[in-house]
Amino acid sequence: MDWEALIRRELGTMVPYTPGLREEEVRERSGKDRILKLSSNEHPDGPFPSAISAIEAELPELNRYPDGSCRALVDSLAERLRVSPDQIAVGSGSNEVIRVLSQALLEPGDEIVFAWPSFIVYQMMAQLFGATALKVPLAPGEVHDLPAMLAAITDKTKIVYLCNPNNPTGTIYHRAEFEEFLAAVPPHVLVVVDEAYFEFVTDPEYPDALEYFDGIRPLVVLRTFSKIYSLAGLRIGYGVMPKVLVEAVHKVREPFNVNSIAQVAALASLADDKEVERRRSENQEQKTYIYSTFDRLGVRYVPSETNFVYFMTDKPVEVFDALLLEGVIARDFGTAPALRLGIGTPEDTKIVCEAFERIVASLGGI
Ligand SMILES: Cc1ncc(COP(=O)(O)O)c(C=O)c1O
Secondary structure: OOHHHHOOHHHHHOOOOOOOOOHHHHHHHHOOOOOEEOOOOOOOOOOOHHHHHHHHHHHHHOOOOOOOOOHHHHHHHHHHHOOOHHHEEEEOOHHHHHHHHHHHHOOOOOEEEEEEOOOOHHHHHHHHOOOEEEEEEOEOOOEOOHHHHHHHOOOOEEEEEEEOOOOOOOOOOOHHHHHHHHHHOOOOOEEEEEOOOHHHOOOOOOOOHHHHOOOOOOEEEEEEOOOOOOOHHHOOEEEEOOHHHHHHHHHHOOOOOOOHHHHHHHHHHHOOHHHHHHHHHHHHHHHHHHHHHHHHHOOOEEOOOOOEEEEEOOOHHHHHHHHHHOOEEOEEOOOOOEEEEEOOOHHHHHHHHHHHHHHHHHHOOO
């Protein structure tokens, strides 16, 4: 069999997404019972109590297919976000929304533009459909360089992704920069703003991209239930987009792409704004504690608007391994001189900070 002839050419250069290490692997390696998995930007607490009740109530109905249109959730989101239900596409994670949008829009020869480092899935989904990904390096301070991103747009550009806040650096661009960008972006380009960490943001200058959504402008806003809502394991996220794009997405998505448990859990979670607020402020307190430890130890970091902190180190491999031996799983980026650390519970934060004290002492600074 000529496998190369069988498998699509685009897949040849693609690398599968690599998730962080699993807890079991690290338990064996470190000998620690308690492993802190801080590598995937998950929330340390379980789903909201209202979501767990909704899941339990739905279990006996699992013999049925889910509602392919996610009607109840879409209606609730539409009311909340003040958009029309036909401007919302729900996916099996916002990852799926990125894939179906790419599949609906991209053809060989098209280009996408996104910042780097940022979320690798934009590039993977572009490659999958034969499009070319143009990476625009972040500006000093690890922030999106919006003027450089504008300059990277060509006649072939179909999508520009803005990850705000950005994963992995945790940074945001501000309202004035975004408005300048929107005013200058050519009309043939779809701007996709990925707001996976929206609920963690506290900076008043943060532009909520939905405020700029009018259903006409080529703008998509992505959000997810995987982060502050703790439903990562269920896979559910959504995009707000002009109706024509929702219609295109319905043509390429699977008929029952979002499972029924995810739908009821997401709907129930939406009702609990108090819990969102509690999590946001607890997350903020943890970051403040980590920053003060880093400041004292001389660890350079980027102030974050998310539930993770990106910090610099000249010894990424040593620091990553030393954290593993402490039972802490961070996220590495090969030999890039930085690591990303998720925010856990207040107890996790104490353990992490104590681990850093030991690691910085034993490595003579990081
Ligand atoms: C920036 C960003 N976008 C999208 C996602 C995908 O989230 P999900 O598919 O779980 O909704 C993630 C997950 O880590 C992310 O960091």
